[in-house]
Structure formats: C-alpha cells, structure tokens
Amino acid sequence: MHHDDERPTRSVWKWFWAWQDEQEEAWLRDMAHQGWHLRTVGVPGCYGFERGAPRDVVYRLDFKLGKGDWEAYRQLFADCGWDYVGRLGGWIYFRKEAVYGQPDEIFTDAATKARKYESVMFVLALALMWFSIFFGIPKQIGGTFATVLAVVQGTLALVVVYALVNLLMRVRTLRRRL
Amino acid sequence: MSTTADNLDRHLPLSEAGFYIMALLAEPRHGYAVMQETTALTGGQVTIGPGTLYGALTTLERENLIEFVAEAQRRKSYRLTARGRAVLTRQLVRLHLMVNVAAQLGLDPQPEAM
Numbered sequence A: 001m002h003h004d005d006e007r008p009t010r011s012v013w014k015w016f017w018a019w020q021d022e023q024e025e026a027w028l029r030d031m032a033h034q035g036w037h038l039r040t041v042g043v044p045g046c047y048g049f050e051r052g053a054p055r056d057v058v059y060r061l062d063f064k065l066g067k068g069d070w071e072a073y074r075q076l077f078a079d080c081g082w083d084y085v086g087r088l089g090g091w092i093y094f095r096k097e098a099v100y101g102q103p104d105e106i107f108t109d110a111a112t113k114a115r116k117y118e119s120v121m122f123v124l125a126l127a128l129m130w131f132s133i134f135f136g137i138p139k140q141i142g143g144t145f146a147t148v149l150a151v152v153q154g155t156l157a158l159v160v161v162y163a164l165v166n167l168l169m170r171v172r173t174l175r176r177r178l
Numbered sequence B: 001m002s003t004t005a006d007n008l009d010r011h012l013p014l015s016e017a018g019f020y021i022m023a024l025l026a027e028p029r030h031g032y033a034v035m036q037e038t039t040a041l042t043g044g045q046v047t048i049g050p051g052t053l054y055g056a057l058t059t060l061e062r063e064n065l066i067e068f069v070a071e072a073q074r075r076k077s078y079r080l081t082a083r084g085r086a087v088l089t090r091q092l093v094r095l096h097l098m099v100n101v102a103a104q105l106g107l108d109p110q111p112e113a114m
Helices: A018-033 A070-079 A110-134 A137-141 A143-176 B005-009 B016-024 B031-041 B050-062 B082-104
Strands: A009-013 A036-040 A046-051 A057-063 A083-088 A091-097 B066-072 B075-080
Touching: A009 A036, A018 A036, A018 A057, A018 A091, A018 A143, A036 A083, A057 A110, A070 A083, A070 B031, A070 B050, A070 B075, A110 A143, A110 B050, B005 B082, B016 B031, B016 B050, B016 B082, B031 B050, B031 B075, B050 B066, B050 B075, B075 B082
Parallel strands: none
Antiparallel strands: A009 A046, A036 A046, A057 A091, A083 A091, B066 B075
16 A cells, blocks of 8 residues: 555544454444555544545454564554554554455454453553552642643553453453363 | 473473474474464464464573573574473374274264364
C-alpha cells in the first residue's frame, strides 16, 4: 500500500480502551471494507486514513515495551506477510490482506497472547502507581482547580483499575487453556 | 550449570509452538525458516504466528534453551544449547511414552479428527 499524496485522506477520532484491542482491530478491518486504509497512528485517539479500493484487510495489534531487537522483529513480521503500519506507545499496528484459508493471527498460542496482555497490565500498573503518588498533591494547592484535578485523577485511576481487572481475567482464561 | 532431571523438567511440557521451534533449532535457523518448516513438515496443520514466534524465541533464549548464532539481513539465527537439547530429548521421551500407552489402550489417532 503506497502513500499517494494526491489520494484523499481523512482523520477519524475514536477512542479504544486498552482492553478493547480486538474491537479496534475489527473496526480497522471494517474501515478497510469501506475503502479507508490506515495511514498514521501518531496521536492517541486519532486515526489517519487514506482512500483506496475496498479490501478485506486484517489488522492485528501487538504490544511491546521498549525497542529491543526492533529490526529483527519488523523483519520477522514482514517475512510472514504482515505490513507494519505504525506505532502508538507500546501498541504496534500490523495488517495483512485476508486470504481464505490462510492464517490471520499474529498470536497462535494462548501463552504468548497472554504475555502481550501482561505487558499492557505492567504499564497500567505503573500508571496506577503514578496516580496514587500524585493524588495527594492537589490537596496542597487547594481551591476549585485542585478539586477538579483530584476528581479527574480519581476517575482515571478507576478506569485503570477496571482495565487491569479486565485484562487479568483475560490472561487467566488464556493461561487456563494449556 | 546444573542439568539435573528436576531442573530440566521444569521446562516441560513444551507448548506446541515451543516444541516445533526447539525441534527445528536442532539445526541453526532463523525465525521465518522455523515458521515455514513447521507449516511444511506438519502438512499445514500447525502454523506459528510471528507474535508467538518472536515471544517464544525471546523466552527460550532467556531460559538458555536456545542461543543466538548469527544475524544476516535483519534475520537472527538461533540454535539449541546443550541444555535445550537435553530438554527436547526429555520431552520426546515423554511424548513417545504417551503414544505407546495410547496404543496399548487401543487408542489410535485418526488424522481426520485433528
């Protein structure tokens, strides 16, 4: 899929939570059915698409912390027919033309799939620690701004806890399938 | 490094992907070759995805069951370590035992049932 500057592009704002990666994959595939192919994922929640022919394209997300072996990692996916689209934080976007009878998963066993979600959980746990540490600071400042900040932080912390619980259950289900 | 029976057995049983990767790394190979060979040798019944392959190789290397050999054109080749060979052998012994017991019990694998 080459980038043609003359081809129409559009940006779509859509939010997917950490536990909604499969929905995100399905949505990107649906967009491809409508002729919109993912081009950029630089900004969280903002997807850049470019116009093309409607195609059945499977999108898969991996999650990796750090770069370690980036070249070999990319090459392995490329060898297996997966196009690299972009990276957003730890999330890595791959796509492949869907061909009947051919594999369309990047994770073919439960253990390695579980490890992906465990990496996500690690980052979420760090975020939760961050919120816990800085939760007390607004109180020092005082005033309405501090209250608003505290509410926002509290809400985000609750979301992170929900994400952790959701992914923990997913990991447990995956690991039970031995 | 200790290679007592208990020590090696903690790596068992190998996952399906882990088994095929280790079996194919008895000879030095890079990741994609392992993937291709697994599909070819199993007649298409077993496929290993790149996410799984990369994750498994990373884990096997960390557990000192495989070692890095060389890199060419951004493809890294690995092969079994002595420890890895010992673990694979123990897994094969177990698998043979399982198949033998199944045969003794009159249980035959039916290729269509897979």
